[in-house]
Amino acid sequence: MLSKNRIKYINSLKIKKYRQLSQAFIVEGTKSVLELLDSDFTVEFVLATTEFQQKYSTISSQHKTLFETVTLQELQGLGSFQTNDSCLAVAKTKQNDFLCAENNEYVLVLDDVSDPGNLGTIIRIADWYGIKKIICSETTTDLYNPKVIAASKGSFTRVDLFYTCLPVYLAENAKSAMVGGAFLGGESLYDFSFSSKGGYIVMGNESNGVGAEVEAFVTHRITIPRFGEAESLNVGIATAVILDNMRRQMGAELKA
Incomplete structure (x- = not known):
C-alpha cells in the first residue's frame, strides 16, 4: 500500500511550482514509461500493476529503478488520466541546457x-x-x-x-x-x-x-x-x- 508521503509527493508534481522545487515530473502509461526507462533520464521510482511487471519482467530486471506494486485503483487515483491501467513513473527533470542550430x-x-x-x-x-x-x-x-x-x-x-x-x-x-x-x-x-x-x-x-x-x-x-x-x-x-x-x-x- 502506498504511503501518504508518496501520494502527497506525486500529487504535488502536478503543479509547476512543486515540479521545479523537487526537480521531478510524472510519466504515465506503458508506452511513455518504457520510453523513459530506455532514455537517459534519471528515474526515481515506478509504480506498476502486477500485470505490467509480469509482462515486462525482462525490462524491469535490467534497471536498478525501484519498482513498487500498486493496484489499478491506486494508479487511477494518483494519475491525471483515468485510462492509465499499467504504470506511473517519477523522473528527475533535466537542466535547461543551451541549444542552437548546428551546420545543416x-x-x-x-x-x-x-x-x-x-x-x-x-x-x-x-x-x-x-x-x-x-x-x-x-x-x-x-x-x-x-x-x-x-x-x-x-x-x-x-x-x-x-x-x-x-x-x-x-x-x-x-x-x-x-x-x-x-x-x-x-x-x-x-x-x-x-x-x-x-x-x-x-x-x-x-x-x-x-x-x-x-x-x-x-x-x-x-x-x-x-x-x-x-x-x-x-x-x-x-x-x-x-x-x-x-x-x-x-x-x-x-x-x-
Missing part, C-alpha cells in the same frame, strides 16, 4: 505556445521529422506538465528543449541563419525554398501567432496556402505541414 540542421522555435496538448504534439511531430531541438520562449508551457508528457507519446525522451528569452537568443545566435516564421500572410510554403544550410522555423501562439519582438528576427515569412474557409490551422498541424514540406524538399535535393 533545422531547429524549431516556439513563441508562447501555451496549450500543453499542442506542445506535446509538436514534440511528437518534431521527433517524427527528425528535429532534435526546440527553442521555447519563457512563456511557452512547461515541458514537464503531465499533459505535455502524455501528448508527446514518449518523444520527450528524444527531443531536447531549451527555454530562453527569444529576442535575445535570436539576436545572438541567428545573425546569419535563415529564420522562417509561420504567418497568415507571406510566401507560399509550396514555393518557398528551404536553405540547405539549415536554420530556425518559428511557430507562434495559438491565438496571436508570432509576437512582434520575435517577428523582427524572421527573415522569411511562410504561409500555408488556404483552399477552404477555415480561419486558421492548429499550431501542431501547421508545424507538421511545414516540416513535411521541408523534409520533402531536402530529400529531393539529396536525390538530385
